[in-house]
Amino acid sequence: MNKRIQRSICPYDCPASCGLLVETDGQRVVRVQGDPESPATRGLICNKMQHYEASVHAPERILTPMRRTGRKGEGKFEPVSWEEATAEIADRWKKILAEDGGSGLLPVYFSGVMSIIQRRCVEALFNRMNGSQLVKTLCSTAKSTAYESVAGKTGCLDPRELEDSDLLLVWGSQVKATRIHTMPVLKRLREAGKRVILIEACGVSMAAYCDETILVRPGSDGALALAMMHVLEREHLSDETFLRQRAIGYEVFRKTLEKYTPQWAHQVTGVPAEKIEALAREFGAAGAPAILLGSGPSRYGNGGMTTRLILILSAFTGAWGKAGGGYCGSNPVGRPFVDENRVIRPDFRTREGQSININLLGQALECREPGKVIRGIYVAGGNPVNSVADQTGILRGLAREDLFTVVHERFLTDTARYADIVLPAAFSVEQSDVSSAYGYCTFGHMRKVLDPPGQCRSNWNTVCTLAKAMGYEEDFFRQTEEELVEDLLAHPQEGLSGLTGEDWKRLREGGVVPVAYGDHGDFRTPSGKFQIVDDSLDVPVPCYQEPYGGTEPLRLVMVPDLHTLNSIFLERKDLVARRGPARLMMHPGDAAARGIKDGEPVTASNDLAQVEFVAALTDLVAPGTVAVSGVYSQDTTGTRLQANALHHGRLSDLGAATTMNDNAVEVFRSRSDGSCLV
Ligand SMILES: Nc1nc2c(c(=O)[nH]1)N[C@H]1C(S)=C(S)[C@@H](COP(=O)(O)OP(=O)(O)OC[C@H]3O[C@@H](n4cnc5c(=O)[nH]c(N)nc54)[C@H](O)[C@@H]3O)O[C@H]1N2
Ligand SMILES: Nc1nc2c(c(=O)[nH]1)N[C@H]1C(S)=C(S)[C@@H](COP(=O)(O)OP(=O)(O)OC[C@H]3O[C@@H](n4cnc5c(=O)[nH]c(N)nc54)[C@H](O)[C@@H]3O)O[C@H]1N2
Numbered sequence: 001m002n003k004r005i006q007r008s009i010c011p012y013d014c015p016a017s018c019g020l021l022v023e024t025d026g027q028r029v030v031r032v033q034g035d036p037e038s039p040a041t042r043g044l045i046c047n048k049m050q051h052y053e054a055s056v057h058a059p060e061r062i063l064t065p066m067r068r069t070g071r072k073g074e075g076k077f078e079p080v081s082w083e084e085a086t087a088e089i090a091d092r093w094k095k096i097l098a099e100d101g102g103s104g105l106l107p108v109y110f111s112g113v114m115s116i117i118q119r120r121c122v123e124a125l126f127n128r129m130n131g132s133q134l135v136k137t138l139c140s141t142a143k144s145t146a147y148e149s150v151a152g153k154t155g156c157l158d159p160r161e162l163e164d165s166d167l168l169l170v171w172g173s174q175v176k177a178t179r180i181h182t183m184p185v186l187k188r189l190r191e192a193g194k195r196v197i198l199i200e201a202c203g204v205s206m207a208a209y210c211d212e213t214i215l216v217r218p219g220s221d222g223a224l225a226l227a228m229m230h231v232l233e234r235e236h237l238s239d240e241t242f243l244r245q246r247a248i249g250y251e252v253f254r255k256t257l258e259k260y261t262p263q264w265a266h267q268v269t270g271v272p273a274e275k276i277e278a279l280a281r282e283f284g285a286a287g288a289p290a291i292l293l294g295s296g297p298s299r300y301g302n303g304g305m306t307t308r309l310i311l312i313l314s315a316f317t318g319a320w321g322k323a324g325g326g327y328c329g330s331n332p333v334g335r336p337f338v339d340e341n342r343v344i345r346p347d348f349r350t351r352e353g354q355s356i357n358i359n360l361l362g363q364a365l366e367c368r369e370p371g372k373v374i375r376g377i378y379v380a381g382g383n384p385v386n387s388v389a390d391q392t393g394i395l396r397g398l399a400r401e402d403l404f405t406v407v408h409e410r411f412l413t414d415t416a417r418y419a420d421i422v423l424p425a426a427f428s429v430e431q432s433d434v435s436s437a438y439g440y441c442t443f444g445h446m447r448k449v450l451d452p453p454g455q456c457r458s459n460w461n462t463v464c465t466l467a468k469a470m471g472y473e474e475d476f477f478r479q480t481e482e483e484l485v486e487d488l489l490a491h492p493q494e495g496l497s498g499l500t501g502e503d504w505k506r507l508r509e510g511g512v513v514p515v516a517y518g519d520h521g522d523f524r525t526p527s528g529k530f531q532i533v534d535d536s537l538d539v540p541v542p543c544y545q546e547p548y549g550g551t552e553p554l555r556l557v558m559v560p561d562l563h564t565l566n567s568i569f570l571e572r573k574d575l576v577a578r579r580g581p582a583r584l585m586m587h588p589g590d591a592a593a594r595g596i597k598d599g600e601p602v603t604a605s606n607d608l609a610q611v612e613f614v615a616a617l618t619d620l621v622a623p624g625t626v627a628v629s630g631v632y633s634q635d636t637t638g639t640r641l642q643a644n645a646l647h648h649g650r651l652s653d654l655g656a657a658t659t660m661n662d663n664a665v666e667v668f669r670s671r672s673d674g675s676c677l678v
């Protein structure tokens with residue numbers, strides 16, 4: 001019995017980066033608990049991570065490199081050695097490099113692992129090869145770009161500061177699934193008699209935890225924010241001192257507000273005009289109102305504009321100057337902790353590569369234009385078949401016989417099934433790294449707890465192995481990941497400037513340390529002010545803009561699921577069973593109009609695809625809206641296509657980001673043979 005408990009950090013894409021205590025018997029993880037000393041998360045961890053050992057030691061884990069023996073996508077492989085696998089990869093890559101100089105090679109990753117070295121080291125290898133560059137805007141870049149336009153690269157509220165607010169608008173965030181540490185804050189606010197109001201396209205998981213739920217038409221939140229500001233102006237509830245002295249563009253903007261009446265906004269949002277009036281008055285009367293903004297409302301063609309408008313509203317009554325008041329939802333630190341260039345090595349690149357936006361991956365893989373053809377992809381920390389738009393386009397691209405696909409994975413995902421070579425990946429507890437929470441003022445160092453099983457290797461060790469096979473001799477690729485961690489900590493950036501000697505000691509030992517809350521008056525825009533108007537943008541003065549929508553009558557939104565995290569945790573039968581089949585939540589009125597009953601199989605259809613779901617009727621989605629919870633794989637649905645097959649992959653107005661909530665569908669009852677009843 002070699003029981004040991006070591007600190008680690010959750011590597012997944014959540015705002016908190018929870019501190020963990022990992023108990024091992026020297027060979028295996030036997031228990032995972034929250035670290036009570038982790039400053040923001042204080043021992044509270046989600047249902048998924050409470051049995052992380054079941055993921056780490058899942059029988060489905062890939063333990064050796066594999067070479068494809070069947071058709072692409074069939075999922076048939078034979079084990080090979082690392083030497084054979086890397087020799088074949090290097091051989092293919094060198095050929096592609098000799099023929100097109102690197103533009104044919106593309107790294108594909110997103111947020112499978114969020115710790116800094118393991119997430120980004122792939123870029124160093126592709127910079128060294130002058131490969132194509134992936135534009136990684138699959139998540140919340142519309143929101144962060146809008147934030148930067150209005151407030152600059154500066155911190156917003158840390159969720160812990162919300163305790164001091166006296167009115168909280170939870171705006172498009174499934175707090176229960178994605179920000180569990182904020183659930184107790186909601187509870188305490190309500191117990192203290194403060195109101196919590198939910199503004200949602202799908203209130204199914206959060207309505208029960210809020211005093212009031214306002215359902216809006218998807219993509220129309222900007223209209224709601226404008227009408228609220230119309231009322232605030234009319235009732236003299238705006239903070240003119242703040243808006244004149246600390247902001248830019250108030251005079252121009254306020255004149256435009258006249259036309260955005262609550263009656264007008266009712267037509268756009270579906271929210272009754274009286275409700276908008278009442279909400280605006282309550283917001284205006286509050287001393288320190290706060291808006292907790294999720295990323296959902298920004299994942300639209302108008303998502304950048306929507307975010308700008310909600311941000312401006314958050315400051316319109318001067319709340320940014322009050323404790324607990326203002327805006328929470330982007331990065332509360334807003335400054336880098338470490339110098340990521342020490343990991344991604346842009347200096348290795350001698351030629352700019354073509355840029356490929358991850359949201360347009362399907363198109364890129366199908367492109368046949370000379371000079372632009374992608375001939376090899378390296379997937380490490382992403383699962384595009386399940387998580388990216390235009391699923392049918394991606395599947396067609398991956399099926400190309402002339403595309404050489406390498407996937408570094410922990411499980412045989414729907415993407416890995418298309419690989420020519422699969423490489424076995426390590427879990428977070430089997431590797432070392434530094435980790436920055438994007439939703440809290442904390443920073444952490446995770447030290448390896450166990451050696452990886454079988455022949456699994458971390459992303460860093462795999463990148464170094466591949467660099468060696470390619471003949472690259474830079475010392476950089478000869479470092480251990482622990483040496484790279486040391487190097488990053490030896491070159492701290494502004495985000496770590498306030499750490500005490502005690503914090504540094506803790507950080508070096510491994511664990512999570514607190515950093516100071518942001519200064520919410522420190523606008524780091526070019527003007528040094530809060531920019532209502534931003535002349536550097538195509539549309540300087542904020543206004544209402546329509547989302548893309550579509551010709552079909554129902555708007556389709558994607559919501560995160562409590563039991564999974566994008567396509568992660570699908571190896572966990574317990575969690576997958578609790579999540580149930582892929583459901584399409586719809587309003588009873590919309591269902592009745594189509595003869596659909598609760599629990600029936602339905603087909604959602606648009607110009608891209610037809611996808612099977614089970615109907616789940618609820619009046620917690622607005623009429624005209626349908627919602628899908630969670631990301632499903634082909635083997636969990638038994639059908640070839642999932643929700644992202646209905647997703648066009650058009651880009652947002654700011655940040656060239658995902659518009660995964662901005663699609664339209666028609667829904668039919670399915671026939672028993674799976675075709676739809678039209
Ligand atoms: N329909 C729908 N689509 C969505 C979303 C949604 O809610 N609904 N969410 C969107 C959002 S917000 C995001 S951020 C994206 C996420 O998109 P992706 O980053 O593609 O995320 P996942 O689908 O979770 O795939 C991550 C993969 O990385 C692997 N992985 C984990 N750790 C490691 C590691 O250390 N090394 C290697 N090599 N692999 C590792 C996991 O096993 C998993 O297969 O999806 C987007 N797509
Ligand atoms: N359990 C769990 N946790 C997760 C994830 C997960 O899949 N499962 N995903 C992780 C990732 S990658 C991310 S980026 C974060 C996301 O976390 P957040 O940024 O906080 O956002 P979400 O919780 O995704 O919530 C998006 C919400 O927006 C709503 N919404 C969609 N369109 C509109 C609209 O037009 N208006 C309004 N008002 N609401 C709208 C959706 O119904 C959904 O409830 O969570 C992370 N944590």
Ligand SMILES: [Mo]
Pocket residue numbers: 013111138139140
């Ligand atoms: Mo995300």
